[in-house]
Amino acid sequence: MSLSPDMFELVKSQVSSDAIARPSTTLWQDAWRRFKKNKLAMLGLAVLGILVFFSFCGPLLSQFNYFTNNLDDLYASPSWLHPFGTDDLGRDIMTRIMYGGRISLEIGLVSVIINLVLGVFYGGISGYFGGRVDNIMMRIIDIIYSVPDLIYVILLMVVLGQGGLINIMIVLGIVNWMAMARIVRGQILALREQEYVLAARTLGANTKRLLLKHLIPNTIGPIIVTVALQIPAAIFMEAFLSFIGIGIMPPLASWGSMASAGRLSIPSHPNALLFPAMAIAITMLAFNFVGDGLRDAFDPKMRK
Amino acid sequence: MVKYLIQRIASSFLVLFLVISLTFVLMHAIPGGPFSSEKVLPDAVKANIEERYHLNDPLSKQYVDYLTNIAHFDLGPTFRYAGRTVNDLIKDGMPKTAMVGLLATIIGIGGGLILGTIAALGQNKTPDIVATVLSTIGISVPSFVIATLFQYYLGYKTGWFPPVGFGELKQLVLPALALSAYPVAQVTRLMRTSMLDVLSQDYIRTARAKGIPSYLIITRHAMRNALLPVITYLGPFFAYILTGNFVVEYVFNIPGIGQFFVTSIQNRDYPTIMGITILFCTLLVVFNLLVDIAYTLVDPRIKLTTQKGA
DSSP: OOOOGGGOOOOOOSSOTTSOSSOOOOHHHHHHHHHHHOHHHHHHHHHHHHHHHHHHTHHHHOSOOSSOOOTTSTTOOSOSSSTTOBOTTSOBHHHHHHHHHHHHHHHHHHHHHHHHHHHHHHHHHHHHHOHHHHHHHHHHHHHHHTSOHHHHHHHHHHHHOSOOHHHHHHHHHHHSHHHHHHHHHHHHHHHHTSHHHHHHHHTTOOHHHIIIIIIHHHHHHHHHHHHHHHHHHHHHHHHHHHHTTSSSOTTSOOHHHHHHHHGGGTTTOTHHHHHHHHHHHHHHHHHHHHHHHHHHHHOGGGOO | OHHHHHHHHHHHHHHHHHHHHHHHHHHHSSSSOTTTTSSOOOHHHHHHHHHHTTTTSOHHHHHHHHHHHHHTTOOOBOSSSTTOBHHHHHHHHHHHHHHHHHHHHHHHHHHHHHHHHHHHHTTTSHHHHHHHHHHHHHHHSOHHHHHHHIIIIIIIITOSSOSSOSSSSHHHHHHHHHHHHHHHHHHHHHHHHHHHHHHTSHHHHHHHHTTOOHHHIIIIIIHHHHHHHHHHTHHHHHHHHHHHHHHHHHHTTOOSHHHHHHHHHHHTOHHHHHHHHHHHHHHHHHHHHHHHHHHHHHOTTOOOOOOOOO
16 A cells, blocks of 8 residues: 555644643632542531521521520420520520520631731741741740640730620630741741742742742642631630630620530539530531641642 | 750740740739729728738839749739738649649550550551541540530449549549540540551561561551650640649649639639749740650650751
8 A cells, every 4th residue: 555645634733732731720629629529528518507507597597595584494405495405594505506606606717817817927927038037036936835825815814804705806816826827937938949939930920920829829728727727726715715714704605605604504404515515516526627628638748 | 965955945944034024914914903803992901902912012123023032933922812822822732733634644645545556557447436536526525525524424423433522543533534535536646647657668568578476566666656746746735734624623623723723813813823824834844845855865866956947
């Protein structure tokens, strides 16, 4: 068989061989794709969704409120009217858990936003300037870190005076930022030296582009993971504060204050302790599952 | 090594000095004097009280006095227990706190290591699931709830252990168990991951290939290396044992330092709050130093050097 030129067709390259053939996935699409595969994390996310709905929409549907005492119906057992029973002043426990959830979630969120701002700012400066500035700023953190945060929280709460939602949020916010600052600083410091940053710089990227396109997106993963794990820590800490009597003050409800009030009636009416405690435990678990899932999703290298 | 130690000790003193100053500033930043929360006192009585506790001195003098006293290990008088000093309280409470803490430490580390190892050996099988569930509960339930449940179900209802008080050895069991719930959970998780990590290493396979019985492989070869990450956790572990005592002593009514601390917070007894804060920080700083030294002894690869930069 002989070959003639008309049997061949010239391959025209439609795409330049340098370009990536597949559409690039963004950081978020990538993380979400991995996150979806993690069953526990998805369960945690669903539980959190339910909790948010329960806490923020639940009170609208409930016929009770969190503060009205009903002295005719003290310590009611769970029933259709009061699914979780009533407490020592005849208040509906389920409604109080809804309001308490609002407060606990708000405390978690607001305090994390405060420590996010402080931590990113402090860590960012420390990591960006490096050298001496970094050294001094990190020594300061080391010193603050060597005392348990619980002790700071207690001291600050004693100084600010009792209770008060705002006080608790502020105190928990300004106590927990060191961990965030360390993580942000470590990330920025490590990323600054990476080859791809050097490459981008060599190709003529300016500082703004470097920061926005290269440094910050790569720091966001660890920041989100830290946030997801600090929210439950703040909720836990609030429960402790309420337990030793410097947290949320009655008639306001938080899960911690309800559990610690319910503690006293455990022999006869364990539901006053068990339901708020379960609310705390479920929230802790959900946030931790989501946090672990996020960590795996954003940083597959750390997966164990 | 010597240079590192000297530097660490110097920085520990700096930390303590800052902690003392900070607590002093905080406790004096509270609006109103420590006695103004009570019913209005006659001026003469108030003046007497202020004289007695040197509250009428200028702040700078109070500060210098306080520092001097601390240098002599004197934490000053308490405001609420007439005639007693903070030192007295600490002397009373410390042995009790230390006993509960020690037992909790033993249970915490021992239990965590065993559970973690068992979980790693039976990865994804029943023991692993049981250990994971237990450690998840330990991490997600507040300590005061755990302590209350232990007290009620293991103490009051079943009568296995005395539910409150301090004195007999038996009375230590429940508080120590409650205190160690959270650290056991943490150590279990740490030990499980680090054990899994070690078990997949080549030298373990080599040891297996040489026909060494598996209990020897686990105890001699695997556990030793798996312990390293756990040792780094000892600092936070100890901090937790100290602060966790606030809750446990309060629930089980043990007159230890933790209970004094909680009551002093509720009573706004500032010298006691300051004194116990300083005591705890000192203990922690010393302990962290010991952990760092222990780390080099266990792992010959790590050398203590003066750290530069990060």
